[in-house]
Amino acid sequence: MTQxxxxxxxxxxxxxxxxxxxxxxxxxxxxxxxxxxxxQEADSLNVPWDLQYDxxxxxxxxxxxxGNIRKLNLETKEVVLLKKxxxxxxxxxxxLLGMALYQPKRGAHYxxxxxxxxxxxxxxxxxxxxxYTEKSELKNPKLLLRIAxxxxxxxxxxxxxxxxxxxxxxxxAASDHFAQDSASLNGKILRINTDGSIPADNPISNSYVYAWxxxxxxxxxxxxxxxxxxxxxxxxxxxxxxxxxxxxxYGWPLIEGRYPPKNDIDSLKQLTFTPPVRSWTPVIAPSxxxxxxxxxxxxxxxxxxxxxxxxxxxxxxKLSEDGRKITDEYxxxxxxxxxxxxxxTAPNGDIYFCSSNRxxxxxxxxxxxxxDRIYRLSKTGEAAGKLIRPIKAVEADGHLLSGKQxxxxxxxxCHKADGKGIPGTFPSLENSKTVNGxxxxxxxxxxxxxxxxxxxxxxxxxxxPSFDFLKDEEAxxxxxxxxxxxxxxxxxxxxxxxxxxxKINGNNK
Numbered sequence: 001m002t003q004x005x006x007x008x009x010x011x012x013x014x015x016x017x018x019x020x021x022x023x024x025x026x027x028x029x030x031x032x033x034x035x036x037x038x039x040q041e042a043d044s045l046n047v048p049w050d051l052q053y054d055x056x057x058x059x060x061x062x063x064x065x066x067g068n069i070r071k072l073n074l075e076t077k078e079v080v081l082l083k084k085x086x087x088x089x090x091x092x093x094x095x096l097l098g099m100a101l102y103q104p105k106r107g108a109h110y111x112x113x114x115x116x117x118x119x120x121x122x123x124x125x126x127x128x129x130x131x132y133t134e135k136s137e138l139k140n141p142k143l144l145l146r147i148a149x150x151x152x153x154x155x156x157x158x159x160x161x162x163x164x165x166x167x168x169x170x171x172x173a174a175s176d177h178f179a180q181d182s183a184s185l186n187g188k189i190l191r192i193n194t195d196g197s198i199p200a201d202n203p204i205s206n207s208y209v210y211a212w213x214x215x216x217x218x219x220x221x222x223x224x225x226x227x228x229x230x231x232x233x234x235x236x237x238x239x240x241x242x243x244x245x246x247x248x249x250y251g252w253p254l255i256e257g258r259y260p261p262k263n264d265i266d267s268l269k270q271l272t273f274t275p276p277v278r279s280w281t282p283v284i285a286p287s288x289x290x291x292x293x294x295x296x297x298x299x300x301x302x303x304x305x306x307x308x309x310x311x312x313x314x315x316x317x318k319l320s321e322d323g324r325k326i327t328d329e330y331x332x333x334x335x336x337x338x339x340x341x342x343x344x345t346a347p348n349g350d351i352y353f354c355s356s357n358r359x360x361x362x363x364x365x366x367x368x369x370x371x372d373r374i375y376r377l378s379k380t381g382e383a384a385g386k387l388i389r390p391i392k393a394v395e396a397d398g399h400l401l402s403g404k405q406x407x408x409x410x411x412x413x414c415h416k417a418d419g420k421g422i423p424g425t426f427p428s429l430e431n432s433k434t435v436n437g438x439x440x441x442x443x444x445x446x447x448x449x450x451x452x453x454x455x456x457x458x459x460x461x462x463x464x465p466s467f468d469f470l471k472d473e474e475a476x477x478x479x480x481x482x483x484x485x486x487x488x489x490x491x492x493x494x495x496x497x498x499x500x501x502x503k504i505n506g507n508n509k
Contacts, residue, residue, distance in 0.1 A: 250276075
């Protein structure tokens with residue numbers, strides 16, 4: 001008997017150490033009447049960015065940011081490479097990003113791809129179309145559109161609408177002008193025929209533009225009643241979920257979420273801006289989004305399923321019956337699986353989503369061995385593994401948080417919990433000359449932001465946003481936490497000093 005047990009453990013250790021996953025149960029979500037099983041379907045992936053369900057072959061097609069398109073067999077759990085896309089420019093958040101698989105009942109099947117390229121010193125966002133065969137082969141690439149790109153803010157989610165048109169969410173390419181420029185295709189939702197031409201019934205004649213005023217859309221989906229939803233990264237505040245209507249202006253960079261416009265001139269235009277249906281401050285970095293329509297998991301019927309990066313969680317956003325309001329929000333897997341990037345719903349009611357822990361900005365404790373992974377949520381009759389209960393999200397009650405808590409909310413995703421940052425991207429705060437230096441200079445950086453700064457001979461090209469929305473008490477708490485932590489020995493700020501600084505610089509709070 002003992003020998004059998006030893007043999008079983010030996011075989012199990014070999015199976016569990018393999019890179020291919022098979023029926024690995026992580027836990028069970030208790031929803032009251034329903035139970036949902038969380039299993040791992042694939043691991044050891046290289047930053048999967050978008051998932052698509054192949055109805056013909058009943059498998060998942062996914063992109064990896066460095067340029068690979070792979071297929072996951074849902075029965076055998078085998079992952080195979082379909083194609084390496086040439087000329088993909090991958091740096092930080094650029095690379096092979098959004099996809100949309102088009103499989104009509106009649107006619108050719110296509111896989112649409114959005115990815116960045118670099119030619120000389122210029123970066124571009126590209127929309128390509130490949131023929132997708134019944135054997136999952138990719139053939140005859142065709143460039144449909146090419147627009148300005150950057151090392152960030154490239155958007156790039158794609159969906160095929162119920163009207164059989166292509167919707168491409170483009171980022172503002174880190175420009176303060178593109179999103180409000182009617183002549184630019186950046187910072188927009190574009191509506192496109194599958195051959196790349198402009199639909200005759202577009203809201204603006206002879207233009208791809210469907211809606212505008214976006215910073216960096218990361219999620220795009222359509223509900224049962226034809227409503228299109230997006231999730232979008234804010235700057236330092238107001239990550240958003242928006243309900244998309246044609247010819248609507250969503251305000252960036254003139255207005256952010258529920259906050260008032262940034263100047264008096266834009267205040268006159270405020271009534272023309274379309275507000276979000278949900279926003280978050282502190283930000284959560286919302287990413288992929290899918291609409292859940294079926295009754296397989298009845299508690300989630302008519303909900304948006306949202307993955308997040310900074311908050312490292314999956315969010316269930318319950319919708320009103322007409323789909324125009326978010327009535328409840330529930331949080332799953334907080335800090336359990338790490339950064340979550342993309343999510344899809346399968347025809348049988350299962351949900352698939354993927355982690356993004358090997359990307360440019362890993363959080364504390366990640367990546368773990370065998371990251372990144374694809375997971376499945378499926379209804380089950382019996383609980384197994386870790387018991388997981390959704391946490392209902394609550395609005396902030398206005399209570400003043402400590403400097404440590406505020407730093408964790410606003411600063412740690414870039415400068416990290418230990419203050420060490422990311423070399424070449426986000427500067428370290430540890431034993432820093434800047435942090436320990438002149439007080440007003442540090443306050444200026446926090447309240448006004450910073451771009452392309454060289455510190456100790458290292459140029460940091462990632463921008464730091466302005467945090468001038470912080471109350472005096474909050475700004476002082478963060479500055480004091482930084483100046484007295486991370487092996488720094490700077491003197492602290494008083495509330496009056498912050499008030500005086502703001503008065504001099506005209507940004508009173």
